[in-house]
Amino acid sequence: MNVEKIIKTETQIPIASRTIIHLSLVEGKINEIMTTALKPHGVSLQQFNVLRILRGQKGKPANLSTLNERMVTKMSNTTRLVDKLILKGYVDRMVCPSNRRKVEINITVQGESALSEMDTAMKEAQEKLLKNFTVEDLTALNVLLDKF
Template sequence: MNVEKIIKTDKQIPITSRTIIHLSLVETKINEMMTAALKPHGVSLQQFNVLRILRGQKGKPANLSTLNERMVTKMSNTTRLVDKLILKGYVERMVCPSNRRKVEINITSNGESALSLMDLAMKETEEKLLENFSTDDLRSLNDLLDKF
């Protein structure tokens, strides 16, 4: 990805600015491709993330606070994300029997099945995004990104 070509400039961009612009362009490319992979499944990246978090609970319910803490992209509209997933039949919301003020959220079997199909689409997209990287490249890149 050539930053100067993408932003259509002939000027030399200082390395610090070029790095930030480059990271932003890469993030945009990743988001575009992942969003496109999920589009046939009718879910957003954030909804996909919620489903994965709930699957990771292994049958144990989660509350909105847990979902917010574990989201890759922090957002304040988790309630709305859950509401949309309920309408699709992918999750269910229940009042906690021991604390009626607490709402618990579980993934449904329909949600588990749909998520399995989404996983395949996302795996293909990840492979396409990273096809030019060796395993060593990916380790090095992760080591560099860990410095953030």
């Protein structure tokens, strides 16, 4: 990805600015490809993330606070995400029997099944994004990104 070519400039961009622009362009490309992969499934990246978190609970319910803490993209509208997933039949929400102020969220069988199909689409998107990288490249990139 040539930053100068993409933003159509012939001016040499200082390395610090070029790095931030480059990271922003890469983020945009990743989001574009991942969003496109999920589009046929009718879910957003954030909804997909909620479903993965709930699957990772291995049958134990999660509350909104747990979902918020574990989200890749931190956001305040987790309730709205859960509401949309309820409408699709992918999750259900119930009041905690021991603490009526607490709401528990579980992934449904339908949600598990849909998530399995989404996993396949996301794996293909991931392979498309990373096709030019070796395992060594990815390891080195992760070491660099950890510095953030």
